[in-house]
Amino acid sequence: MRRREWKSPPSTNQTLSAFGMRVTLRSPVREFRTPGSARGTPGNRRSYLNGQKIEPSRMASIPFIHIQSSKFPILPEEAEELVNEGTYGKALAEYLAEHLQMLGYEVPFTCCEDWGWWVEIRGQPYSLGCCVYGASDASDKPELCVKISRDPERKWSFLRFRVIDTSARVEKLFEDLKSIFGRDDDVKIVGTPDDFPLWN
Numbered sequence: 001m002r003r004r005e006w007k008s009p010p011s012t013n014q015t016l017s018a019f020g021m022r023v024t025l026r027s028p029v030r031e032f033r034t035p036g037s038a039r040g041t042p043g044n045r046r047s048y049l050n051g052q053k054i055e056p057s058r059m060a061s062i063p064f065i066h067i068q069s070s071k072f073p074i075l076p077e078e079a080e081e082l083v084n085e086g087t088y089g090k091a092l093a094e095y096l097a098e099h100l101q102m103l104g105y106e107v108p109f110t111c112c113e114d115w116g117w118w119v120e121i122r123g124q125p126y127s128l129g130c131c132v133y134g135a136s137d138a139s140d141k142p143e144l145c146v147k148i149s150r151d152p153e154r155k156w157s158f159l160r161f162r163v164i165d166t167s168a169r170v171e172k173l174f175e176d177l178k179s180i181f182g183r184d185d186d187v188k189i190v191g192t193p194d195d196f197p198l199w200n
Contacts, residue, residue, distance in 0.1 A: 061151045061194060062147070062148045062150075062151050062152065062170060062171075062174055063192040063193055063194050064145045064146065064147050064192065064193055064194070064195075064196065064197055065145060065146045065147075065174075065177055065178060065181065065189065065192055066143065066144075066145045066189070066190040066191045066192065066193060066197040066198075067092075067143070067144055067145065067146070067181055067187055067188060067189055067190060068141050068142070068143045068144075068187075068188045068190050069141060069142070069144075069184075069186055069187040069188060070140055070141045070142070070186070071091070071095070071184075071186045071187060072089070072091040072092040072095065072134075072142060072144060073091060073142065074088045074091075074134075074142075075088075075090050075091055078090045078091075081112045082112055083112055083113060083114040084114050084115075086134075087112070087113075087114070087115060087116045087117075087133070087134065088117075088134040089116050089117040089132035089133060089134040089144055090110070090112070090117055092117070092132050092134070092144050092146070093110040093117040093118070093119050093130075093132045094110060096110075096119050096130055096132070096146070096177070096180070097109075097110050097119055099180045100119070100121070100130075100176070100180075103176055103180075105121055105123075105173075105176075106121065106122040106123040107119060107120060107121055107122070108120055108122055115131070115133070116131055116132050116133040116134065117131075117132040117133075117134075118130075118131060118132070119131075119132065121173075124169060125164060126150070126164060126166060127149070127150075128148070128149060128150055128169070128170075128173070129148075129149045130146055130147070130148060130149065130173075130177070131146065131147045131148075131149055132144065132145075132146055133145050133146075133147070133196070133198060134198075135198045143190065143197075143198060144198075145196070145197055145198055146177060148170055148173055148174055148177075150166050150170050151166075151170065152166055152167035152170045152171055153165075153166055153167070154166075154167070178192075
């Protein structure tokens with residue numbers, strides 16, 4: 001009898017073959033970090049099924065929503081909650097949680113991470129949330145930006161054992177975020193750039 005050789009699990013950027021599919025794995029520590037950092041660079045999200053590439057949706061990547069407003073100052077107690085200095089954004093995170101709940105989203109909590117603030121969205125068939133980033137040198141009208149944690153894509157789900165298309169939900173959330181800011185006279189939408197807008 002031929003002895004079967006067991007190999008260690010594949011690491012990041014290696015591929016796993018099983019059940020006639022191939023999926024590129026990503027390390028979870030790379031997600032949601034400040035865009036452009038060495039560990040924040042997105043991994044390979046192109047998935048495959050039965051040797052065929054699954055084409056991405058019409059919106060390949062969700063852009064940032066860059067805003068400016070005096071409505072989201074640094075809160076008095078916020079400095080004690082920051083993981084890294086200058087990553088404020090609690091006021092905006094709480095604002096989004098409140099307004100998203102009014103639109104029917106389930107938002108159980110917000111919290112500070114090492115890259116900024118996280119707005120958790122539950123009740124979806126995959127993990128989803130909003131990343132809030134603030135400029136470290138806040139002025140009277142601080143600039144902040146918001147990025148949805150997922151891009152529109154079709155990807156294989158091991159948990160559900162089928163292909164999941166995130167496009168409709170992600171693109172709807174993006175439009176809902178823009179409408180929240182657009183209806184508020186105290187918030188100015190500076191733009192929706194593809195690149196992180198707060199470097200300068």
